[in-house]
Amino acid sequence: MNKLWTITKREYLTRVKKKSFILVTILMPLGIGLIAFVSGYFASKAGKSEKVILVKDEGNILKQADLQSTFMKFDFSDEELEVLKSSYIDDGYDLLLHLEEIEDLTEEDINVSYYTKDKLSLPTLESIERKIGSAIRAYKVQQSEIDEELLAGFDTDVDLENGLSGDDEEAVGSSASKMSTIISTALSYIMGFLMYMVIFIFGGMVMRSVMEEKINRIVEVIISSVKPFQLMMGKLLGVGMVGLTQVLIWIILVPVILMLLGMYFGLDQVNTPEMQQAQEMMKDINQDDFKQGMAEFITEFKALNWWFIIPVFLVYFLGGYFIYASFFAAIGSTISDDLGEAQQFMMPIVIPVIIAFVMIPAVFNDPDGPIAIFGSMFPLFSPILMPARIPFDPPVWQVLLSIVILIASVIFFIWVAARIYRVGIFMYGKKINYKELSKWLFYKYS
């Protein structure tokens, strides 16, 4: 036990103290922060240009509407169009709009011509189109003498809401709302993808470490003091702790950095044209919807059972890591000098991981369907597919059963790996095939 701890400690410390580990662990969140910073910075820079627009409004349609905004100033003129066309640039305007009188209120297509010195960006054009569109609508409503409130009453928002959300406790079934489905789907993908990466990053680390010890022959010195199982297990534990450390640091650091950046840009960000346009767009549809959506997002995000999701994620992180890393350890032990030899044995590892990965969409599209249930039980898939399923509140008994299967498989695969490892690390210069490997499992080799 004591020696196992000594080995685990070395495996952990030599990696964590490495410059490359510290760099990757800190640079990854900083890199995400930097990308967010750069895009935020350019967005806020780009938003500084203000457009001044001159309008020739023949039907006095726009004058009645409230068009002014931080990024667009509107002036009106009754001069002849030909005069304006030649003078608007000299008068300091970026854009000249010409809107003719509307004679038929039922006319649906109304052309507004514009003249500009610079090419206009698509968002700017769309923003102007929206402003004029709503002004014309208001004008038409007014001219037709329709009661504005009555008209507003005709607009119907249909929201498909789950009938079971709310207080009806008698009803059975999942109470997920639409927003929570969106959040769960994103989370499902993120967690599944994270598991996929973790398996290859840290499993690969274990394999390289086993190979290094075998190839530089220190394994013989070490195995004369400890059992091969202790060495392999110490390595699995040490590297597993490295993975846990890194993932935990990221889980903490990424939100902190993003929050700090959010504070830095703070109010500025609200003034970017994109934001404003987004707000205006919302205003056009229904101002309250946006705020309501955000509030709903935050509520649903908080409502997710994090005290369940995070521990379960960590259980599958460790389970998946141990299963696949023990495969990698076994493969590393069979390699004498050249990575090419490992290829034939890599396939059985890569294939289940990739199958599980491509099954993620099937899981979040039908979280309680047969594929999802099978995938989250089968131990080679469950480390990826159960975390992908967990945001959708699978039945607790299924999670527990899957964890039991996972733990049993971890023990089984470590046992298999240890049997291959103890023979493999002393086997040099011999071609090894599957038949050979299966024989190693039953060697008497104390």
Added chain:
Amino acid sequence: MAENILRLDQVVKRYHKHTAVDGVSFDVGVGKIFGLLGPNGAGKTSLIRIITTITGADEGEVLFNGEKLNSNHPSQIGYMPEERGLYKKMKVGEQLIYLAQLKGMGSKESEAAIKGWLSKFEIEDWWNKKIEELSKGMQQKIQFIATVMHRPKLLILDEPFSGLDPVNTNLIKDEIRQLNEEGATIVFSTHRMEQVEEICEEIVLINQGKKVLEGNVGDIRNNFKQNRFMVGFEGSLPADISRETFEVIEDSDNHLIIQVKEGHNSNELLQTLINRKINITSYQEILPSLNEIFINLVDGKSDE
């Protein structure tokens, strides 16, 4: 304390279809310098791996200090494998402390022992150097320290001098002798028999997994003597000298190597020479080297 630190009894080790060790038995007495000899592929490394508990024997028994070999024993054994290996990226100090802890030493105890050895070799300032920064010879010294720092009762050295220059070879030889004087039993494993002839008191010779020969080096050489003598003399050998009792194997200016024929002894030879008034300056029996004995015994059947 048992008389033998190590006793092997009918040890067998099989790999797949071939038998690497085939019923080998021998004893290593406490405090001896013992040679485990044999050509490459004879089964030496397999035997050592059984003694160091790296692998188990399929049949037979190994006793360490009179007890059946168990997991407490490796901490009393120091083993330097033929293929040397250290963690290249680790620093000398860290690495030795790690290996000492795996041998069951405490961290303070091991640090003191390691510093002692480093200063003995006058390399204290290597503590913070990475192994990959050291030359091969330097790495060998670190490997040697790693083998002996826990004061093992039994030291097993597999080809200890391979890759060492003469200066370092002598340095290590001296250290080994000193450890032996301090009570450690040494087992040398090598296929270069001339290297151990002068150091080892007892040997066992194995070939193709089987024990060919064992015993005291002097006894073995005596047992295998072929009645050859080297005679130094002045002048030259008369051409008509009677060759009834002997045969000249090598004839040079002032000495002869002579094979005494069966049924005769060396005194008759001397008599003959004296009778012819040959002035003898030296007279010595030639004992065969272990190498010659070995080649004689296995008749070139080894894998080498």
